[in-house]
Amino acid sequence: MTKSFLKYRNRISILASLFILVWTSLAIRFFHIQVLNGEDFRQKSIKQSTTKRLINSSRGSILDRNGFELASTVTHYSFGIQPSEVEDKDKIIDTFSLVTGKPKKNYKGKFNLNGFQYLERNMLSEKVNKILEIDDKGLIVEKKGYRTYPHKNIASQIIGFTDTDNKGIEGIEKQYNKALSGKSGWIVLEKDAKQKIRKNRSFPQKLPIDGSNVKLTIDLQYQGILQDELNKRMIKSKAKGAMGVLIDPASGKILAMSSIPDFDPNEPAIYKSETYRNRPITDQFEPGSTFKIVPAIAALNDKLVNSNEEFHCGDGSYVIGSHEIKDWKEFGLLTFEQIIENSSNIGTVKIAQLVGKDRIYDFGSKLGFGKRTGISFPGEAKGVFKTTGNWSSISLAEISIGYEVAVTSLQLAMAYGALANNGFLMKPHIVDEITSADGKVQYKAKPKVIKKVASDDAILKLTKMLEMVVSNGTGEKAGLPGWNVAGKTGTAKKYEKGGYSSNNYIASFAGFFPSENPQVAGVIILDEPKEGLVYGGENSAPVFGSIVKRIVQTDDNLVHYKKNNFNNKKNKLLNIQKTFVQKKNFNSTLNMLSTKGEIFDKSETNEKLDEGYVRVPDLRGKSMRKVIYILNNLNLKPKIEGSGIVFWQFPKPGQIVKQGIVCKVGLK
DSSP states (O other): OOHHHHHHHHHHHHHHHHHHHHHHHHHHHHHIIIIISHHHHHHHHHHHHEEEEEEOOOOOOEEOTTSOEEEEEEEEEEEEEOGGGOSOHHHHHHHHHHHHOOOTHHHHGGGGSSSOEEEEEEEEGGGOHHHHTOOOTTEEEEEEEEEEOTTTTTTHHHHOOBOTTSOBOSHHHHHTHHHHHOBOEEEEEEEOTTOOEEOOTTSOEEOOBOOOEEEESOOHHHHHHHHHHHHHHHHHHTOSEEEEEEEETTTTEEEEEEEESOOOTTSGGGSOGGGGSOHHHHOEEOOGGGGGHHHHHHHHHTTSSOTTOEEEOGGGEEEETTEEEEOSSOOOEEEHHHHHHHTOHHHHHHHHHHHOHHHHHHHHHHTTTTSOOOOSSTTOOOOBOOOGGGOOTTHHHHHHTTOSOBEEHHHHHHHHHHHHTTTEEEOOBSEEEEEOTTSOEEEEOOOOEEEEOSOHHHHHHHHHHHHHHHHTSTTGGGOBTTBOOEEEEEEEEEEETTEEEEEEEEEEEEEEESTTSOOEEEEEEEESOOSSOOSHHHHHHHHHHHHHHHHHHHOTTOOEEEESOTTOTTTTTTOEEEEEEOSSOOOSTTSOBOTTSOBOOHHHHTOOOOTTEEEOOOOTTOBHHHHHHHHHHTTOEEEEEESSBEEEEESOTTOEEETTOEEEEEEO
């Protein structure tokens, strides 16, 4: 060992120790970073250099039963570029110029600027297919959907609306929000030190799954008619509000449902929140005489009273204990049929006394009162129908004429639907089908029978009585010449501040048509009519009659059958003449009637035109279904406004147009 080494040994040892210590510390730190906390640092690095952006799914459409859009999403696309990242500038410029029709110079200058630049904003989805085919990491695509309701107030309380984030907050939009929304996707984008974002093809992405389409049982034409007639009557009678329900009694499908006042879901903020409520489902009321079907069907089913049995109606007054029952007219001797026909309270109470409270309760329950119908819609009320243990000494009398009981319009409609459906009470449904964005059926509704409420014989006898109500009794204004309509009027005092009002009433009519082969059943309610007579026969029955008339005039598919031997008690259901009677004599779509009754010549509709072109037919005076059928055959797209009969159209009749264009028609 040299003297020099001995001289510097301590220094060398210290330096060596320091060197070893430093490298040991670095190794430990490296181990700490790479092994112990490696995943954390990797995530921080990814977070700093990338960003995850959501790709919104397109919300599904809500359709009526014929496929008309009640709610849809208009998708807008915006396109921008990161100039430094663009791979094929000329291709992008050429494509945008071709799609928009703008000169190329409109776009060229933006490629020479720094940072993100928009090329086009808020382009409609049908115009952007060629642009979306461009695969260039410098092209940035932004997609946003806007919810729109093309028919405004029509069916608004059924459809509901969405918030600014396209989340359903009322109606079907809320109830089926998950199905309509679909699932959002995502894409990972690269982010540099200056926070500039660009695409990187090697980074992962997940494509969105667009929302499903929900097809309702609602018929847009029926819905428009219902709302229009309710509006007119509410204005004429100066009523506080109005409600209505139309159903298919054989299947339980809701064809139309509304309450007035309503709202426009395109701008719900300008309306009071109570107008959002679907009151035929959520609101309950005392039904009055429309409830008289309960003691009537009980008496007929149990064979306690025959149709011609007579009851003395007390000349307008009948006392039970200290409680007086009054009639709207001083009736004397009336048969069972006449009691229903003339809506005698006293006669109904006397029949109910023969039936007894237990059977009244049994049949009321069978018809669905006092329990929710089970419709898939938010906020359904169950109504009030007390068990017999909670009845007072006058409850039998009061309940038999529609007091001390509360129902919803939907419950009442389903009960009358059961009478129209040979005694079978159906479960109502408003959603017919749900299909995925690619057309696969995810759900299909099936009719569901709740129970058989009474014998065939009892149903047929009561139907005859309800026909007499419309043909000769309190419901005459619900009738339509040539068509048998069955129904019952109702007028009930409103319960207010601990007692029954002497000024405010609920006027109602419930019925179905054609009574030999019912295809539509419905309920019309007027809340506090003021102008003229307040009775259901004067306010609600005329609304039902107008609706029947307009449906018969506009629905080319509506048919009615004539029956033989209506009075035959046992064989009435079996003795149906299968004689088909059409409302209008259309032999084919080629026999297209104009407003003047002229018929287009077949050669005119089949004339030779240039390929891809057709002559616009005269659609005036035709129903919506006829118009849709004609335009679809000509490969023209119908856009319907209003309801009823066509009174204007664009393009004009006789004009030669290219197939595939939109043909607008206005109905009234």
